[in-house]
Amino acid sequence: MSLLVRDEVPLAPLTTLELGGRARHLVEAADDATVLAALGWAEARSLPALVLGGGSNVVVADRGYDGLVIRVTSRGRVYFPAGDEVRLTAAAGEPWDALVAETVARGLAGLECLSGIPGLAGATPIQNVGAYGQDVAETIRAVRAVDRRDGAIVELPPAACAFGYRDSAFRRAPARYVVLGVTFGLRPGGPPTLRYPELAQALGRAGPATLGATRDAVLALRRRKSMVIDAADPNRRSVGSFFTNPIVAADVAERLAARAAADGVVATAADVPRWPAGPGRVKLSAGWLIEQAGVAKGFRHGAVGVSTRHALALVHHGGGTTDALVAVARQVRDAVAARFGVTLFPEPSFVGEAWDAGPAPPTA
Numbered sequence: 001m002s003l004l005v006r007d008e009v010p011l012a013p014l015t016t017l018e019l020g021g022r023a024r025h026l027v028e029a030a031d032d033a034t035v036l037a038a039l040g041w042a043e044a045r046s047l048p049a050l051v052l053g054g055g056s057n058v059v060v061a062d063r064g065y066d067g068l069v070i071r072v073t074s075r076g077r078v079y080f081p082a083g084d085e086v087r088l089t090a091a092a093g094e095p096w097d098a099l100v101a102e103t104v105a106r107g108l109a110g111l112e113c114l115s116g117i118p119g120l121a122g123a124t125p126i127q128n129v130g131a132y133g134q135d136v137a138e139t140i141r142a143v144r145a146v147d148r149r150d151g152a153i154v155e156l157p158p159a160a161c162a163f164g165y166r167d168s169a170f171r172r173a174p175a176r177y178v179v180l181g182v183t184f185g186l187r188p189g190g191p192p193t194l195r196y197p198e199l200a201q202a203l204g205r206a207g208p209a210t211l212g213a214t215r216d217a218v219l220a221l222r223r224r225k226s227m228v229i230d231a232a233d234p235n236r237r238s239v240g241s242f243f244t245n246p247i248v249a250a251d252v253a254e255r256l257a258a259r260a261a262a263d264g265v266v267a268t269a270a271d272v273p274r275w276p277a278g279p280g281r282v283k284l285s286a287g288w289l290i291e292q293a294g295v296a297k298g299f300r301h302g303a304v305g306v307s308t309r310h311a312l313a314l315v316h317h318g319g320g321t322t323d324a325l326v327a328v329a330r331q332v333r334d335a336v337a338a339r340f341g342v343t344l345f346p347e348p349s350f351v352g353e354a355w356d357a358g359p360a361p362p363t364a
Contacts, residue, residue, distance in 0.1 A: 003027060003037050003066075011060045011351075014052060014071065016118060016229065018237050019322045020060025020351070023050075030073045030093070032153070032180050035146060036338040037274030042068040042164060043136045047146065049176050053092070054119035056229075057239050059126060061352030062322045072122055074180070077102070085185040087141060092122025094180050096129075104211045109190030110139040113199065115215040118229050118240070122179040126170040127162045127347070132218055135161035140183045145170075145177040153180065165277070166244045166347055174349070221228040225310040235307040237316040242329060243344040253282035256340055263338040265292050286336075286344055293339040295332050304328050322353060328357075 009026040025047070027038040040050040048067035063077050074093035079086055086108055090099055096119050100111045105358070113134035114124075123129070124136045125143050140163075143156045158175075162169040170177050192214035194200045202217040203209045222228045226235035248256075257269035266272055277283040290311040291297070298308040303320030305328060307313035314329055333344045346355055 003034070003041055005041065011052075011055075011064060011069065015055035015058055015060060016237065017055075017059065017239055017316050017322075017325070019062075019316055019320065020049065021062050021064025021323060023065045023067075025070065026070045026071060028071050028073055030075075030145075032074070035070060035072065035074075035178055036151065038068060038070045039146065039148060052152075053123045054095070057123060057348045059239065059322060059346075059350050059353055060327065061350075063352055065352050070178070072120065078179075079106075082141075084187075086188050087183055087185055089181055089183045090121040091181050092120060094121040096121055097330070103184075103186055104215045107189055107211065108186035109188075109192060109211055110134075110184065110186040111136075112192050112211045112214045113196070113218055115218040116228045119184055120201070125161055125163075125168055125179060125182055126174075128166055128168050128171075130166065130306070132199045132221070134193050135160070135163070135165075136182075136184070137168075139184045139186060140182060142183040143170075143179060144181040144183075145179045148176055148178065162279065164249060165312065170347075194322050210288070218313065226307050226313060226315075228340035234317070235309055235313065235315045237318070238307065239348040240315045241286070241310075241312040241347050242314045243290075243312060243333070244347045245283050245286045246289075246342050246344060247277045247281050247283050248282050250282050250340060252342075253284060256284070256342065259340075260292070284342065289336045289340055289342060289344070290332055293332075293335040295335050299328075301328050301331075305330070326353060326355070 006026045008022045009024050011020045027037055029035045033285055039049055050065055050069050052069050052071045072093045074091040076091040090094055096117055099121055100115050103111050117129060128135050128137050140158055143161055147154050147155055161219045192209055192211050194209060199217060201326040203213060226233050227240055230236055252272050257272040260266050260272050261269040273285040273288050275283045297306055297311050299306040302324060303317050304325040305315060307315050314325060316325060336344050
C-alpha cells in the first residue's frame with residue numbers, strides 16, 4: 001500500500017499541553033493496515049516508532065522525536081450482546097468522551113464516571129484510565145493489538161493486560177504493543193457506580209442517581225477543576241492530573257497522618273485524606289500533599305505553573321517549553337518528598353524527555 005509519510009511535523013499542536021518539538025516523520029493511520037505498514041516502514045529504516053492518540057497524556061521533549069510518529073485516527077463502534085452484558089468494541093481512534101456519552105445514552109452502565117476525560121479509546125487500557133471511583137479495567141474484556149515482536153495481531157484477555165493502578169502491561173513495555181481496539185463489557189439498565197464520596201454527595205444534592213445524572217455531575221466536577229478541554233479556560237493546556245495518587249504501606253500512611261496532626265497541618269490524624277488500596281496499602285491524595293507541602297494552586301514560573309483550580313494539574317500558559325514544565329514538576333515532587341517523605345510519580349508518558357526519580361525522600 002502507498003504510505004503518506006510527512007516530514008518535520010510539529011507535535012505541540014497535537015498535544016493538549018501544546019508543548020514539544022517536531023517529529024522527524026509522521027503518518028496518519030486511519031486503519032489497521034496503515035498501522036502495520038507504518039511499523040514496517042520504520043523497521044526497514046531502523047527508526048523508532050511512537051504511537052500518538054489524542055495527545056492528552058503525553059509530555060514531548062523540546063527537541064521532538066527522532067523517529068516515526070504514528071497518529072491513530074481509526075473509527076468504528078460495534079455493540080453486541082454477550083450473556084447479561086452488552087459488549088462494545090471500539091477502534092483505538094474513537095474519541096473517548098463521545099464514546100462514554102453514547103453508552104450513557106444507551107442506558108449501558110460501566111463508563112459513566114469516566115466522562116469528560118480527553119483522548120482516545122485506544123489509550124484507556126494503557127493507562128488503565130480511571131476517575132471518580134471507576135477504572136476501565138473493570139469493564140475491559142479484550143484488547144486487540146499488534147505485537148511488534150512479530151507483527152501478529154493478537155487479542156489479549158484482561159489477565160494478559162496486567163492492570164494496576166494507572167498501570168498495565170502496555171505501559172510497562174511501551175515498545176511491544178500497538179493497541180488497535182478495545183472491547184468493553186457494559187451492564188444494560190445497570191446503576192451508576194457511586195464509590196467516590198465527592199460524586200455521591202453531588203448526586204445526592206441533584207436528585208435520582210441515573211447514568212445521565214452521574215455523567216452530568218462528573219462533568220460539572222471536572223469543569224470546576226479545569227479537567228475538561230475548554231478553549232476559554234486559562235488552565236486548559238495540561239495533561240490533567242500530572243501525578244498519580246501515591247499508594248503506600250498502611251504504617252507509612254499512619255506515620256504521615258500522625259506527623260501532619262502533630263505539626264498542626266490538620267486537627268487530627270483522621271483528617272488526612274486517604275483510602276484503602278488493598279491489603280496493607282493506603283492511597284493518599286497527591287493534590288492534598290502538594291498543597292500542604294507549600295505549593296499553592298496558581299503557582300507560576302514564567303509560562304508554566306500549577307492550575308489555579310487543581311494542585312495536581314500543571315499547566316502551560318503559552319510560549320513556554322517542556323524543559324520549564326518538567327522543572328516545575330520536579331520542584332513539586334521534591335517539595336512533597338521533603339515535607340512528607342513520599343515520592344510522587346508522573347501519570348503522563350514522556351517522549352524524548354527523561355524523568356528522574358529524584359533524591360530519596362526522608363523516611364515518613
